[in-house]
Every structure is written in structure tokens, then in C-alpha cells.
Amino acid sequence: MENHSFTNPLFSREFLSxxxxxxxxFCNVSVFYSFYxxxxxIDIPLAWRGFLVGLEPMAAFGLRLLVLPWLHVRNAxxxxxxxxxxxxxxxxxxxxxxxxxxxxxxxICHGAxxxxxxxxxxxxxxxxxxxxxxxxxxxxxAVATMIPYAVxxxxxxxxxxxxxxxxxxxxxxxxxxxxxIGLMLFMHRHIHSAIGQMDKTLMQRxxxxxxxDNFQQKAVVILxxxxxxxxxxxxxxxxxxxxLTLQTGVGNAGIYFSISMAAMIxxxxxxxxxxxxxxxxxxxxxxxxxxxxxxxILPHTATSFAFYGMAAVYGACIGVSMPVFNALLFxxxxxxxxxxxxxxxxxxxxxxxxxxxxxxxxxxxxxxxxNVLFYTAAxxxxxxxxxxxxxxxxxxxx
Numbered sequence: 001m002e003n004h005s006f007t008n009p010l011f012s013r014e015f016l017s018x019x020x021x022x023x024x025x026f027c028n029v030s031v032f033y034s035f036y037x038x039x040x041x042i043d044i045p046l047a048w049r050g051f052l053v054g055l056e057p058m059a060a061f062g063l064r065l066l067v068l069p070w071l072h073v074r075n076a077x078x079x080x081x082x083x084x085x086x087x088x089x090x091x092x093x094x095x096x097x098x099x100x101x102x103x104x105x106x107x108i109c110h111g112a113x114x115x116x117x118x119x120x121x122x123x124x125x126x127x128x129x130x131x132x133x134x135x136x137x138x139x140x141x142a143v144a145t146m147i148p149y150a151v152x153x154x155x156x157x158x159x160x161x162x163x164x165x166x167x168x169x170x171x172x173x174x175x176x177x178x179x180x181i182g183l184m185l186f187m188h189r190h191i192h193s194a195i196g197q198m199d200k201t202l203m204q205r206x207x208x209x210x211x212x213d214n215f216q217q218k219a220v221v222i223l224x225x226x227x228x229x230x231x232x233x234x235x236x237x238x239x240x241x242x243x244l245t246l247q248t249g250v251g252n253a254g255i256y257f258s259i260s261m262a263a264m265i266x267x268x269x270x271x272x273x274x275x276x277x278x279x280x281x282x283x284x285x286x287x288x289x290x291x292x293x294x295x296x297i298l299p300h301t302a303t304s305f306a307f308y309g310m311a312a313v314y315g316a317c318i319g320v321s322m323p324v325f326n327a328l329l330f331x332x333x334x335x336x337x338x339x340x341x342x343x344x345x346x347x348x349x350x351x352x353x354x355x356x357x358x359x360x361x362x363x364x365x366x367x368x369x370x371n372v373l374f375y376t377a378a379x380x381x382x383x384x385x386x387x388x389x390x391x392x393x394x395x396x397x398x
Contacts, residue, residue, distance in 0.1 A: 015128040015137075021117075021183055023144050025114065027148040033238055033241075034153075034242050034253070035052075035166075036240070037242055039052055044100060045100070046364075047361075050359075054356070055103075055107035055111070057353035058358075059108040060112070060114055061351045061354050063112050064119060068344075068347075071123055076120040076121070076123040076124045077124070080120040080184060083120065085181070087113045094170040095170075115346070122343050138327045138330065139269070142264075146265055156169050157254035224348055227348045229383045230325065230352075240373050240374075241253050241256055247370045248301075250302065251301070255311075259308050259311040259312055262315065263313075264316070267320055268320075281392035284321055285385065285392070287321050288385040290317050291314065292382055295375075296374070297310060299374050326342065
């Protein structure tokens with residue numbers, strides 16, 4: 001099928017600059033790794049904590065479906081700029097909002113701004129990925145989303161003793177939005193020049209018939225379901241690893257994030273050049289099996305060495321699986337639908353990050369230990385494995 005995207009090399013200045021905008025966006029959400037714990041610090045009732053943690057991704061989950069049919073390349077730049085400005089205001093609002101009702105409104109606003117920003121940037125960036133380099137392109141994009149998770153949590157743990165509480169840090173990360181605005185202004189002429197050279201069909205808004213036909217493709221639906229299951233497991237680590245360390249007395253959440261994200265980034269950087277040479281579906285099967293074992297074993301680690309070893313294994317498994325999933329979905333999509341389907345992976349991320357803390361909160365309120373949440377996460381990966389195994393028997397995995 002003909003490729004109507006830009007024909008520049010993958011690592012163009014436009015692609016790299018937009019990846020940095022993604023870094024800035026995820027810096028503003030990775031700082032909330034301990035939000036469940038913070039809600040306890042400000043005396044939010046236990047029954048509300050899981051709901052409030054998941055409310056930001058829930059808002060993104062709901063809004064993304066409304067945004068995607070409206071968003072296209074022509075309005076993506078302006079949408080990203082406006083979203084960065086509003087993200088600063090939202091981040092700073094955590095300084096003075098501490099009631100349940102106020103946090104409900106704030107978390108909804110936070111989710112809305114985040115989904116507008118990331119959807120707009122993704123709508124632009126997928127057009128700078130050559131199809132023959134989809135594995136490398138999505139590895140680079142995945143690195144951009146994960147760098148904040150490697151840097152921000154340990155940095156937060158270091159700064160936290162010197163500030164009033166985590167709200168000061170939530171406001172402080174707005175500096176990354178300012179950097180993002182600067183990058184967008186710097187790249188304004190280059191991005192608009194590239195847009196002017198695009199095939200006109202890619203600048204049009206998708207109609208409902210195209211969207212409906214897209215979701216009638218079984219490969220697209222199966223891959224999105226498998227990605228959702230994986231994000232449910234990933235969100236368990238993000239939201240509950242600190243509580244697990246407090247329950248078991250083993251390890252430090254900040255160090256766990258650093259090790260796992262370092263492994264994730266290393267795998268994506270050094271493995272991206274070979275991902276496009278393998279059958280991606282068959283590559284996923286042993287990786288997902290290893291991930292299931294890692295999550296099931298994690299609550300039973302008795303020493304820091306074992307705990308951090310599991311962090312490295314977890315990071316390596318996620319580091320391979322996430323970009324491979326994205327590359328498979330990219331390859332299964334028509335050129336005009338690649339922006340939509342890549343944004344749909346963010347939709348599954350929103351869903352996972354909303355449903356997981358809510359489910360976790362229900363289980364914990366019902367008396368379950370945090371170890372049960374990690375067994376459940378292993379079950380989510382098992383479901384992803386079953387879906388991928390089914391898909392691998394139905395078609396080519398390249």
C-alpha cells in the first residue's frame with residue numbers, strides 16, 4: 001500500500017522535537033506514581049482514594065473517543081500549544097486543592113488536557129515514521145514516554161523531604177510544560193512546512209464510516225485488547241509498587257522505577273534496530289511468559305537484590321513488548337488510519353490507568369493485601385498472551 005506520510009529519514013528534527021514534547025507531557029503524569037499514598041497524607045477517606053487516582057485517566061479515557069474523530073494534522077499543532085498552557089495551570093492547582101470535590105474536578109481537567117496534548121502530538125508524529133522503520137520509530141517513541149518514569153519518581157523521592165508535600169512537586173513539574181512550549185515555538189516553521197508537503201488526504205478529518213471499518217478489522221481489535229491487558233498490569237506497578245514495598249519491607253519504589261525504566265530504555269535503544277527483522281508475534285510469546293512469572297514472584301522477593309533483579313526483568317520485558325505491540329498495530333493499519341490507531345493505544349493506556357486503581361482500591365477496601373494486586377496483574381498479562389497466541393495462528397506477525 002502506498003505511504004502518504006513524510007519521506008524524511010526517521011530521526012528528523014521534527015520527529016525528535018515531537019518526541020521531546022511527549023517527554024514533557026509524560027513528566028506531568030509520571031510524578032503521580034505515589035498519588036494514592038499522597039491522598040492518605042492529606043486525609044482523603046480510603047474509599048475515595050482509588051477513585052481519585054483513576055479519575056484522571058478515566059477522563060482521558062472518555063474524552064479521547066470524542067477527540068479522535070475531530071483531531072487531524074491541520075489542527076494538531078494549535079491543539080498541542082493550547083494544551084501545554086492549560087497543563088501548567090492544572091499542575092499548579094494541586095497546591096491549593098485538597099478536598100474530595102475539588103480533586104474530582106481537578107483530576108477530570110488534568111485528564112482532559114493530557115489527552116488533548118498527547119493525541120495532538122501523536123497525530124503529527126506518526127507521519128514522520130517510515131513504514132519500513134516502524135519498529136525503530138515506535139521504540140524511540142516508547143523511550144520518550146518512559147524516560148519520565150525513570151527520572152521523575154527517584155527525583156521526587158529525593159526532593160520530597162525538602163518540600164511541604166508532594167503537591168509542591170506536582171506544581172514544580174510544570175517547568176516541563178514551559179520547555180514544551182519553547183520547543184513548539186522553535187519548531188513552528190519546520191512543522192508547518194512539512195504539513196504543507198503532505199498528501200491532502202492525510203489532512204482531512206476521518207469520517208465515521210472509515211472509523212467503523214477500521215474497528216471491523218479483527219487484527220486491530222485483538223491487538224488493542226492485548227495492549228489494554230498489558231497496560232492493566234503496567235498500571236499496577238505504577239500505582240501500587242510503593243504500597244507493596246511498605247507492606248513487605250523490601251526495596252524502595254524510586255529505585256525500582258529507576259532500574260526498571262533503565263532496563264526498558266536500554267532494551268528499546270539497543271534492540272530497536274533488530275525488531276523489524278523478526279516475526280513480532282512470535283517474539284512476544286516468550287517475553288509475555290517471562291513477564292507473568294516476574295509479576296507473580298515480585299511480592300515474594302525477600303531481599304533487595306531479588307527485588308531489584310525483578311525490576312530489571314520487568315523493565316526488559318515491557319521494553320520489548322510495548323513497541324512491538326505498537327509496530328504490529330501500525331503495520332495492520334492503513335496509512336490514513338495510523339494516527340487514529342496509535343492514539344487508540346493511548347486510549348487503552350487511559351483505560352488501564354483508570355480501571356486498575358479503581359479495581360485495586362476495591363480489592364484493598366475489601367481486605368486484600370497488595371500482593372493480590374500483583375497476582376491479578378500477572379493474570380492480565382496471561383490474557384494478553386492468549387490473545388497474541390490466537391492472533392499468531394491467524395496471520396503473519398511482521
